[in-house]
Amino acid sequence: MANKYLKALEYPGVDSINIKDETTFRRIVVWLERNKIKQAGSETVNALSNLKSNEWRKAYEKYRLFLGCPNTLTTDEECLNWLAGYAIHEQYSQKKNVYNKHAVQEDVKPLKNVPNVTTENPLDKLDFQSNEFMEGINKIAKMLYITPHPDPTITLKAVRHIITERFTSVALQNPEKFIVKGTPFPLHDADLGIDLGDPVLKHAAKILRMLYIQDLRNLQTRANELIVKAQNVTANPKTDTKLGKVGF
Known part of the structure; x- marks a missing residue:
């Protein structure tokens, strides 16, 4: 996954790098900060740029903490995925107007006579x-x-x-x-039924299928609950004999 992110970020020689190599990992971290993220101060950048320093890991941990990288990510590959994703987000934020220009149809005309609704909800004023x-x-x-x-x-x-x-x-x-509770589903061993030609894409397709099945099960459960509630209302109706009428 990190290779795909780095390729999108145009990292040089991405097809031939070994992310598990310590020196390569350090070099990528420095490149991401210098060229894409650009959030750390010069002191941090200089410390990260000294790839052979024995204090590099300390500087890297401070850098992770500064960016908000979660502590639950323990391996270098997981952290690199997060850093590359962060870099992509920063690139999008900086060029949002350029990307949105190609994503929005230019021939769509704005609606006329749209009322200006004023809300008192403080959440609407948040900068997300x-x-x-x-x-x-x-x-x-x-x-x-x-x-x-x-x-x-x-x-x-x-x-x-x-x-x-x-x-x-x-x-x-x-x-x-x-x-x-229960035994985890063996997602890696599950058969998707089709060959997508890309193991990463195939894994993502499996996850989407599992989420879709979960949504169907939740929908079925709610439908069953609705049927039960309807049956409680319509089953065993009581007859009011006082309303009965004999003769004409």
Whole structure:
């Protein structure tokens, strides 16, 4: 996955690099900061640029902490995936107008006579791309053991999902009923049924299929609950004999 991110970022010689090599890993981190992320101060950049220094790892850990890279990422490859994703997010933020220009149809005309709605909801005034918002969401995600995404709005969706599923009044009173148990599904061994020619793309397709199946199961469960409630209303109707009439 990191190779695909680096290729999108136009890292030189990406097809022939070995991410597991320590020197290569250090060189990539420095390149990402110097050319794409550009968030750290000169002192940090100079410390990272000294690839052969025995203090490089200390400087790298400070750099990770500065960017908000989650502590749950333990391997260099996981951290590199996160850093490359962060770099892509920064590149998009800097050239958002350029990218959106090609994504939005130019012949779409704005609607006329659209009312100007004024809202009192303070959430509408939040800057979802600000550093303060990102830091706050990442702190909440860390408490919930969620891996933060470079896009804070995606992290927020994951936080909302966990809270609505695990922190309701019913879930807090009976937590055992909401904790997933059983043997993990062998996703790597599962047969997708089609050959996509790319192992990374195939793995992503498996995940999407599992999510789709989960949505279908949730829909079926809600449909069954609706049928039961309807049957409780319509089954065993009571007859009011007082309304009966004999003769004409």
